[in-house]
Amino acid sequence: xxxxxxxxxxxxxxKAATLNAVTAAAxxxxxxxxxxxxxxxxxxxxTVAEHATRIRGxxxxxxxxxxxxxxxxxxxxxxxxxxxxDSSAGGxxxxxxxxxxxxxxxxxxxxxxxxxxxxxEIIAVVDVDTFVRPIYAGSALATVKSADAVKVITxxxxxFDAASxxxxxxxxxxxxxxDLGQAKLIGREMTRSxxxxxxxxxxxxxxxxxxxxxxxxxxxxEPLADKLGAALGASRAAVxxxxxxxxxxxxxxxxxxxxxxxxxxxxxxxxxxxxxxKDSRVIVAINKDPDAPIFQVADYGLVADLFQAVxxxxxxx
Amino acid sequence: MKILVPVKRVVDYNIRVRVKxxxxxxxxxxxxxxxxxFDEIAVEEAMRLKEAGVATEVIAVxxxxxxxxxxxxxAMAIGADRSVLVETDIELQPxxxxxxxxxxxxxxxxxxxxxxxxxxxDDANQTGQMLAALLGWPQATFASKVAIGDGKATVTRxxxxxxxxxxxxxxxxxxxxLRLNEPRYATLPNIMKAKKKPMEIVKPAELGVDVAxxxxxxxxxxxxxxxxxxxxxxxxxxIDKLRNEAxxxx
Ligand SMILES: Cc1cc2nc3c(=O)[nH]c(=O)nc-3n(C[C@H](O)[C@H](O)[C@H](O)COP(=O)(O)OP(=O)(O)OC[C@H]3O[C@@H](n4cnc5c(N)ncnc54)[C@H](O)[C@@H]3O)c2cc1C
Ligand SMILES: Nc1ncnc2c1ncn2[C@@H]1O[C@H](COP(=O)(O)O)[C@@H](O)[C@H]1O
Numbered sequence: 001x002x003x004x005x006x007x008x009x010x011x012x013x014x015k016a017a018t019l020n021a022v023t024a025a026a027x028x029x030x031x032x033x034x035x036x037x038x039x040x041x042x043x044x045x046x047t048v049a050e051h052a053t054r055i056r057g058x059x060x061x062x063x064x065x066x067x068x069x070x071x072x073x074x075x076x077x078x079x080x081x082x083x084x085x086d087s088s089a090g091g092x093x094x095x096x097x098x099x100x101x102x103x104x105x106x107x108x109x110x111x112x113x114x115x116x117x118x119x120x121e122i123i124a125v126v127d128v129d130t131f132v133r134p135i136y137a138g139s140a141l142a143t144v145k146s147a148d149a150v151k152v153i154t155x156x157x158x159x160f161d162a163a164s165x166x167x168x169x170x171x172x173x174x175x176x177x178x179d180l181g182q183a184k185l186i187g188r189e190m191t192r193s194x195x196x197x198x199x200x201x202x203x204x205x206x207x208x209x210x211x212x213x214x215x216x217x218x219x220x221x222e223p224l225a226d227k228l229g230a231a232l233g234a235s236r237a238a239v240x241x242x243x244x245x246x247x248x249x250x251x252x253x254x255x256x257x258x259x260x261x262x263x264x265x266x267x268x269x270x271x272x273x274x275x276x277x278k279d280s281r282v283i284v285a286i287n288k289d290p291d292a293p294i295f296q297v298a299d300y301g302l303v304a305d306l307f308q309a310v311x312x313x314x315x316x317x
Numbered sequence: 318m319k320i321l322v323p324v325k326r327v328v329d330y331n332i333r334v335r336v337k338x339x340x341x342x343x344x345x346x347x348x349x350x351x352x353x354x355f356d357e358i359a360v361e362e363a364m365r366l367k368e369a370g371v372a373t374e375v376i377a378v379x380x381x382x383x384x385x386x387x388x389x390x391x392a393m394a395i396g397a398d399r400s401v402l403v404e405t406d407i408e409l410q411p412x413x414x415x416x417x418x419x420x421x422x423x424x425x426x427x428x429x430x431x432x433x434x435x436x437x438x439d440d441a442n443q444t445g446q447m448l449a450a451l452l453g454w455p456q457a458t459f460a461s462k463v464a465i466g467d468g469k470a471t472v473t474r475x476x477x478x479x480x481x482x483x484x485x486x487x488x489x490x491x492x493x494x495l496r497l498n499e500p501r502y503a504t505l506p507n508i509m510k511a512k513k514k515p516m517e518i519v520k521p522a523e524l525g526v527d528v529a530x531x532x533x534x535x536x537x538x539x540x541x542x543x544x545x546x547x548x549x550x551x552x553x554x555x556i557d558k559l560r561n562e563a564x565x566x567x
């Protein structure tokens with residue numbers, strides 16, 4: 001029996017979230033004494049597979065290379081994963097993927113096809129069948145135990161360290177499944193930025209409704225982010241108001257982040273926002289309202305008008 | 318075409334839930350319940366498709382306890398034509414809900430099912446994807462724009478790093494993200510009208526679905542509390558702390 005980790009990638013490179021998934025798999029695998037396999041499904045994804053062989057703890061990299069896996073559409077991917085599970089001689093006890101937009105899109109589909117539950121966004125492994133996951137926007141942590149033969153799991157990358165390099169797994173090309181032809185990618189509009197990826201950034205500068213306009217958001221936060229080598233984030237209110245793109249949203253229904261430093265500027269600290277950032281190592285809040293709930297989680301709170309404080313901060317760094 | 322909209326009754330998003338002292342779950346006694354916010358967006362989207370002449374009928378479905386009738390009345394007050402309650406006292410997990418919804422879908426034969434991307438109580442983000450799998454239909458999750466064409470839907474999705482647009486064949490499952498639309502409020506006359514709209518009540522057994530939970534909740538605990546830090550007097554003090562105490566900046 002083995003554990004299967006689904007690689008997160010863009011055909012050219014392996015995404016860091018895969019390394020966190022391997023660590024979660026290793027925590028389960030250590031208890032079972034089982035191997036960890038990584039599935040790379042993509043188009044012209046040889047480089048990704050090569051990279052996956054070097055993750056420490058991985059023994060086998062299964063590669064399904066075909067044009068119809070290039071866009072990671074859930075229908076084709078889920079069918080492939082189920083076929084891999086069904087055809088594997090030794091069988092799989094667990095299927096894991098990071099809770100990225102691809103992971104969240106595909107794994108429930110896999111679980112339903114296997115007629116098993118899916119366990120969403122685990123933050124800890126208690127035992128081979130028991131896991132901890134946040135519910136109610138992180139207001140409670142549930143410990144859940146699965147009775148299913150195969151456990152299908154997504155995990156929070158911020159809760160598991162990245163697996164290190166130095167592995168030497170074997171590559172196995174596996175048969176590709178059919179193109180189901182149910183979904184076709186028409187286009188992608190990616191937020192282009194030279195800044196680090198939000199989910200993996202060490203420093204995040206996040207802005208809320210207090211910035212009052214998109215222009216202010218850019219004018220005030222971008223230089224600060226550049227100075228700190230930070231990613232930019234936003235509250236839902238800031239995104240809804242069009243200050244920042246959708247994928248900047250941090251929170252219960254946005255991105256979950258845990259950087260070394262999170263600077264919340266003009267953000268009140270609604271529970272839905274806190275759900276996405278309260279595991280950051282150091283939290284700074286700049287808000288003119290001394291009673292803003294964000295101060296309850298901030299290590300360093302500055303009660304001030306952001307229009308004065310942010311330029312001052314930039315000048316002082 | 319018909320559109321099916323599954324709606325879940327959840328704790329209102331303004332309520333801060335508390336963990337029960339015995340660690341068996343969260344305390345839901347006398348707590349305000351509402352329609353899951355993502356499902357309000359789903360009902361709104363269905364209404365817009367009906368108003369645009371794309372849809373002919375919008376049917377709301379909820380699975381759970383008797384009180385889910387209220388949630389269905391809300392959906393009908395927003396504009397759904399009729400509703401189905403799959404009534405049970407058993408704790409429903411996403412796979413069970415997806416199976417119930419698949420059974421309802423087989424009877425109703427909608428061309429489109431619009432769900433929320435995530436219920437704000439269990440934060441599972443699973444049901445729509447599972448339902449699509451069980452029906453063998455395509456899915457477009459986390460939708461921020463939906464356009465229906467001839468036998469297909471073009472859906473813009475919120476994904477890591479930006480947006481992507483998919484073309485999927487109908488029938489299909491779509492799940493809503495926050496930016497799809499701004500849901501309308503139900504007006505008083507429409508709330509009155511909704512009382513007379515038809516609501517069918519069925520039991521899981523009548524649909525031939527086994528809803529037994531697959532996951533057991535061993536315990537529920539408070540998350541570790543983050544202690545509040547300090548307030549700094551000014552920007553200079555903040556920079557000093559970050560540099561010399563927290564050592565997070567150079
Ligand atoms: C289903 C659902 C999901 C949600 N998901 C998320 C999510 O994932 N992420 C998220 O963030 N929210 C989410 N929300 C929204 C959340 O409830 C809050 O509405 C939102 O986080 C508020 O954003 P904000 O703090 O920017 O705005 P506000 O709450 O309006 O706060 C603005 C703050 O700026 C301060 N301010 C104003 N002017 C200045 C100034 N000149 N100087 C300094 N401070 C100033 C004010 O004092 C205030 O504290 C969700 C809500 C729902 C219903
Ligand atoms: N008990 C239920 N009754 C009706 N719809 C539901 C139910 N549970 C979940 N759903 C639908 O599935 C979506 C996602 O829920 P979840 O997978 O639990 O996060 C919700 O937004 C609803 O549209």
